[in-house]
Amino acid sequence: MPDRLSPRDILARLIAFPTVSRDSNLDLVDWVEDYLSGHGITCHRHWNDTRDKAALFAHVGPEVEGGLVLSGHTDVVPVDGQPWTSDPFTLTERDGRLYGRGTTDMKGFDALAIWALVEARHAGVARPLQIALSYDEEIGCTGAPPMIAAMQAALPRASAVIVGEPTNLAPVTGHKGGVSFDVHVQGFEVHSSILDRGVSAIMWGAKLVEWANAVNAETYGAEPSALAAAFDPPCTNVHVGMIRGGTAHNITAKDCHFSMGFRVVPGEDPQAWRQRFLDRAAALEAEMQAVRPEARVIVTDAFSLPTFVPEEDGAAEALVRRLTGDNATHMVSYGTEASHFQTAGYSAVVCGPGDIGIAHQPDEYISVADFEAGHDFMRRLVGALAA
Ligand SMILES: [Zn+2]
Known part of the structure; x- marks a missing residue:
């Protein structure tokens, strides 16, 4: 022994x-x-x-x-x-x-x-x-x-x-749970002088980033549930920690990649937040495809943890x-x-x-x-x- x-x-x-x-x-x-x-x-x-x-x-x-x-x-x-x-x-x-x-x-x-x-x-x-x-x-x-x-x-x-x-x-x-994603916005390249005929992956991707800001404004502004009140901050929040994309000043960006991560308070379901994000991404993709059918928003699950x-x-x-x-x-x-x-x-x-x-x-x-x-x-x- x-x-x-x-x-x-x-x-x-x-x-x-x-x-x-x-x-x-x-x-x-x-x-x-x-x-x-x-x-x-x-x-x-x-x-x-x-x-x-x-x-x-x-x-x-x-x-x-x-x-x-x-x-x-x-x-x-x-x-x-x-x-x-x-x-x-x-x-x-x-x-x-x-x-x-x-x-x-x-x-x-x-x-x-x-x-x-x-x-x-x-x-x-x-x-x-x-x-x-x-x-x-x-x-x-x-x-x-x-x-x-x-x-x-x-x-x-x-x-x-x-x-x-x-x-x-x-x-x-x-403790909080979470879900996070790798997002790849695929645009369509044209000369930036006629950008209305292309799809800038950066400028459309920015709409999803801005959606994250809007979600934070909503959750931080809401009255916390009794369960959420024990947390700092007492709400779910969403964060974009990395972003890259584009090739030149005068080309609408073909690609934009970013991360999107939710920290979810107990009492809320990380999977429900996932669905809300996927719905928003799908709606954006439909708008982009109305301009160019090649455009895509590809969301890959990166991480998931229950509350x-x-x-x-x-x-x-x-x-x-x-x-x-x-x-x-x-x-x-x-x-x-x-x-x-x-x-x-x-x-x-x-x-x-x-x-x-x-x-x-x-x-x-x-x-x-x-x-x-x-x-x-x-x-x-x-x-x-x-x-
Ligand atoms: Zn540890």
Whole structure:
């Protein structure tokens, strides 16, 4: 049996794998599987289509339903172009902080979850504890749905999930969802002096961008629902983050490409917003085709995440509130895998150590104090499951 590593030792191992989303996470998964199997814990994998990444999940305790899942992602955002003081893939302590890519988002929690699973295995638990480590979270939470389906087929079904994104250990019970698109407006090129006979993809595309501005004016101006009022801003908004197109001053643009992304408050349906946008794009396309039949508006789905809706008497929330004593209402505007777990029928809460404000930055760190607070949380958690 391998040594039982401290959370800090486990974190150092995890940070050393440069699991940027575009690259494989298999070295990390191999290490975790080796470590857990060394402690008698059976691991399962769900592979992606190209088999260069895998999710890992495992179960400890009685082979019964109703357990608790600790959910984390193994991938991290890139460090390209960021000024780091020390190697981002070497855990480095300075001034009471542990630096490294993923220390906050979210290998800190992953390390604590791995520690807790081994602890639960040795201490014994009456209620099962499971771990679920996904891939491709940072590129749109796309790894979670197939992982959850695979888990449900392989393990006794759990009932509650703690998604350990950094919340300073506050129980977060709701967040926005979203849908986004890549839009390609295809126009028709003519000399710009006779632009009425062509279709400028830029000038028509700008109408869709202006539609986004109008939607924001509408949603920001509306009275928020009780559910939406807990969010900042208390409404759905839509954003165009990239745009390019055209070839010359005096040619109507043949192509214009832009992104369009909605962040949707709980209580509203991301798919309804998707449909509203598709309807607007189709209406615009019809107007363009009245000028030139070749014109098109091609909308490609880029990203979709359900909203994470506060639960009535949520079991996951109740457990975390008991462990932390935090009874305040916390909502966030970033997306997590909690909405996928909730959609799959689990009670879910987002709660993890560290501050989301530090995530994705150069010199990302988790303070030693925050990491220790996470360790205390896991000790209480394992104790609660043993009882
Ligand atoms: Zn994260």
